[in-house]
Amino acid sequence: MGGYNFRPTERFDGSTIWDWLTTVDHKKIGILYVGSGLIFFLIGGVEALLIRLQLIVPDSGFVTPETYNQLMTMHGTTMIFLVAMPLLIGIMNYAMPLQIGARDVAFPFLNSLGFWLFFVGGLLLNLSWFFGGAPDAGWSSYTSLALNDYSPGPGVDYYVLGLQISGIGSLIGGINFIVTIVNMRAPGMTYLRMPLFTWTTFVTSALLLFAIPPLTVALLLLMLDRLFGTGFFSVALGGEVVIWEHLFWIFGHPEVYLVVLPVFGVFSDVISAFSKKTLFGYLSMVFATVLIGFIAFMVWVHHMFTDGLGAMANTIFGIATMAIAVPTGIKIFNWLFTMWGGKIRFTTAMLFSVAFIPTFVMGGVTGVMLAVVPADWQFHDSYFVVAHFHYVLLGATVLGLFSALYYWWPKMTGKLLNETWGKWHFWLFLFGFHLTFLPQHFLGLYGMPRRVYTYESSPMVDNINMISTIGSLGMTLGTIFFLYNIVVTQKRGQRAGADPWDGRTLEWTIPSPTPEYNFAQLPLVESYDPLWEAKMNGDGKVPAAEPLGSIHMPSSSYLPLFISIGMFVAGYALILHSYFVAVIGMIVVFAVMGVRSFEVDHGYHLEAEELTGSSNLSGKGVHGR
Amino acid sequence: MKLSKQDMDPSIRLETATLEGKNKILGFWLFLAAETVLFSCLFGTYLALRTHANGGPTTQELFQLPLVAIATFILLTSSLTSVLGIVAMHKHDVNRCFNWLFVTVLFGLSFLGLEIYEFAHYIHEGLTMSTSAFGSSFYTLVGTHGSHVLFGSIWISFILIQLKSRGLNTDTAPKVYVASLYWHFVDVVWVFIFTLVYLLGTLE
Ligand code: HEM
Ligand SMILES: [Cu+2]
Numbered sequence: 001m002g003g004y005n006f007r008p009t010e011r012f013d014g015s016t017i018w019d020w021l022t023t024v025d026h027k028k029i030g031i032l033y034v035g036s037g038l039i040f041f042l043i044g045g046v047e048a049l050l051i052r053l054q055l056i057v058p059d060s061g062f063v064t065p066e067t068y069n070q071l072m073t074m075h076g077t078t079m080i081f082l083v084a085m086p087l088l089i090g091i092m093n094y095a096m097p098l099q100i101g102a103r104d105v106a107f108p109f110l111n112s113l114g115f116w117l118f119f120v121g122g123l124l125l126n127l128s129w130f131f132g133g134a135p136d137a138g139w140s141s142y143t144s145l146a147l148n149d150y151s152p153g154p155g156v157d158y159y160v161l162g163l164q165i166s167g168i169g170s171l172i173g174g175i176n177f178i179v180t181i182v183n184m185r186a187p188g189m190t191y192l193r194m195p196l197f198t199w200t201t202f203v204t205s206a207l208l209l210f211a212i213p214p215l216t217v218a219l220l221l222l223m224l225d226r227l228f229g230t231g232f233f234s235v236a237l238g239g240e241v242v243i244w245e246h247l248f249w250i251f252g253h254p255e256v257y258l259v260v261l262p263v264f265g266v267f268s269d270v271i272s273a274f275s276k277k278t279l280f281g282y283l284s285m286v287f288a289t290v291l292i293g294f295i296a297f298m299v300w301v302h303h304m305f306t307d308g309l310g311a312m313a314n315t316i317f318g319i320a321t322m323a324i325a326v327p328t329g330i331k332i333f334n335w336l337f338t339m340w341g342g343k344i345r346f347t348t349a350m351l352f353s354v355a356f357i358p359t360f361v362m363g364g365v366t367g368v369m370l371a372v373v374p375a376d377w378q379f380h381d382s383y384f385v386v387a388h389f390h391y392v393l394l395g396a397t398v399l400g401l402f403s404a405l406y407y408w409w410p411k412m413t414g415k416l417l418n419e420t421w422g423k424w425h426f427w428l429f430l431f432g433f434h435l436t437f438l439p440q441h442f443l444g445l446y447g448m449p450r451r452v453y454t455y456e457s458s459p460m461v462d463n464i465n466m467i468s469t470i471g472s473l474g475m476t477l478g479t480i481f482f483l484y485n486i487v488v489t490q491k492r493g494q495r496a497g498a499d500p501w502d503g504r505t506l507e508w509t510i511p512s513p514t515p516e517y518n519f520a521q522l523p524l525v526e527s528y529d530p531l532w533e534a535k536m537n538g539d540g541k542v543p544a545a546e547p548l549g550s551i552h553m554p555s556s557s558y559l560p561l562f563i564s565i566g567m568f569v570a571g572y573a574l575i576l577h578s579y580f581v582a583v584i585g586m587i588v589v590f591a592v593m594g595v596r597s598f599e600v601d602h603g604y605h606l607e608a609e610e611l612t613g614s615s616n617l618s619g620k621g622v623h624g625r
Numbered sequence: 626m627k628l629s630k631q632d633m634d635p636s637i638r639l640e641t642a643t644l645e646g647k648n649k650i651l652g653f654w655l656f657l658a659a660e661t662v663l664f665s666c667l668f669g670t671y672l673a674l675r676t677h678a679n680g681g682p683t684t685q686e687l688f689q690l691p692l693v694a695i696a697t698f699i700l701l702t703s704s705l706t707s708v709l710g711i712v713a714m715h716k717h718d719v720n721r722c723f724n725w726l727f728v729t730v731l732f733g734l735s736f737l738g739l740e741i742y743e744f745a746h747y748i749h750e751g752l753t754m755s756t757s758a759f760g761s762s763f764y765t766l767v768g769t770h771g772s773h774v775l776f777g778s779i780w781i782s783f784i785l786i787q788l789k790s791r792g793l794n795t796d797t798a799p800k801v802y803v804a805s806l807y808w809h810f811v812d813v814v815w816v817f818i819f820t821l822v823y824l825l826g827t828l829e
Contacts, residue, residue, distance in 0.1 A: 106648040171659055179652045183644065209655055213663035221670065221765070230754045230761035231679070232670065237756035238677030243670055250666075590779075597783050600796065 014524035024108035033090025044078035068453035069136035098507035101186025114172035116564035121166025128158035135159035143233035187480030188525035200265030218247035249300035263400025275342025348422030352403035363391030383443025410496030416466030432474020639798030679757035684826030703732035
């Protein structure tokens, strides 16, 4: 009869939007993470550009000091929490299960919940621009600055609650990845046959597991201080501001390895694929990854050298910090040896990986310089530090992310990104990056402090700032090429085929884009680099571990979205100090969790006849062989 | 719900019979690891601030061991009853499992009752969240533990309802198992609270 359908779910069901809102497919969730991460990258990038435009000339009045503080805080917070982490988690979500030959992740439902929590947390944080003012106490929100006395208004509340909500999402992601890797590897995929990206995902997840809770506690205490008048950091009530610093950096230092370890994995996979060689020193790479993950928790005090914790503490933490250069050095040499004598193909993905090496070495060297305690007293809070951490965070993480995107994009979308545009993107971005941040080392040595909205005119400082800002325009241009590339290739890009790069690992044995069940038959893994092995010593097909049969799939669910909306309402209500609404929000959260607990949903089965294409064909890619 | 052969055979561990069950249990252990870090941070904060009474009531003035000892006794007994519940589950004895878990929830709720009484008493004595840094850290640490007890009691009650309506199977058994892990964890945290907060606060 047509007309209005009064059963809402029937109307939603099958619509594309509803499908994406309720998906529990790790690949779609991965794409959601990547998509939202890229949007936040644009926001954070615009913030960075505005900061640099303000600093292009001395005594500039382009933005007010208040706005500058907000831009600077939101830029740092956005880049770390809403760009680097989610983009990486997104790529892990997409690629890691494929690399270990799994049909799914361990907790599809929780995976979706993790994404939506991250998303509403990020949304909440960015709403601050429109409702009440963005946080302005720096991405590290040091107390006392972040307490009500010095940061009145809701800015820091947005920071506290937005990050708290998205932090829960990250924790869920970490648990999910670990269980997936431990319990769901394909037959024969032993730990020491796992690709390096999977290994780094594993260690990164462990870091998430142990690093997020200190952040949770820090944010909780700050929230209590700001909203409920407790005295953790309030000196008047006997509080200690150093507690914030400890908790924040016990989280904050591992955090930087959290965003850098996965891209180490990316480089390992990409460099080996495009050098047509097995990764050099696989075992030492795995060992170095684990070691870095371990040391990451021992060095947080290097952010607090000027706090007066004593010479002993400073010395110990300074030396521990330098120790991390050893495993990192091992990795660098292994990458170089992998390329040595290989048949190198300079695709865009490879270019980003190769360019990362010298960039990261520089960031590492300045890192060791900062670990020298007396020197840090000098560099502390100067532009030298800004230059250092951008070499590491941008030079490693963002270059690595671009490399990963170019590498796995065809698997995710079925379309290859255009290489010509890609190379424009690469060169503009790389050049712009060094032009922006290399001179900032000297700004620091000339004594320009960080986190100040302007500076007095003096010849060298003026010139360097000008150069630095021009560099950031170069990066902006590069990013525009990237976006253009995405948009254009989505419409009329080249089809990728299963194995466009002549790959080595399992994800290149299945069609692109990947069917929802990943592998029609689970592969049987008999060596490291199984696909390559099959190409060299067999017919190019990885053998199947099982006959073609029915596959169990989890059903979609709208509950994660609802839980996240409940969290969002609760968070926002707390910011507005309307505690009644906050309680309602939390009741919604727990009620939906209760509903979930009672739900009996065993998913559904895909029968053998419905499976399209065999999963173990390493079909010839566009590059041929 | 119809029981499958597997659900009846007591030689099969229902909670680890399926991959979902195994995943759930491993995932939950990891979650508990994260919780351990969370509580460690709260303990660290408390230990740093416990003497910062800021002129308000101190630990020596407030804490009374007998009350806390009763609470401790109740909570530790509830760990025992939850173990008995798991033992019954391994024998595929739904009713017994249900009963022991029911007792566990009752113990949990009585513990909470005592804690609320205790907090009300302290507030009456002049210690609130915003009296001093000590008060803030005390209520936050002990209160976080208390909210875990509350959450656990509600959660186990939900599982009890499911045990009644669906019986023991590969879907409910991992839930029971995981909930009992949670309950033990909450009890272990209390042991640390008892020592580091109450004993340290009264005896030194
Ligand atoms: C896209 C190019 C980028 C430019 C032009 C840029 C520029 C800047 C500038 C000018 C500041 C302010 C420095 C200060 O006043 O202390 C800053 C701070 C910061 N940036 Fe970036 N940045 C970029 C990308 C990134 C990325 C990719 C990350 C992390 C993954 C990042 C993380 C940070 C952090 C953590 C801060 C510190 C914020 C604070 O002091 O609270 N930036 N950036
Ligand atoms: Cu650090």
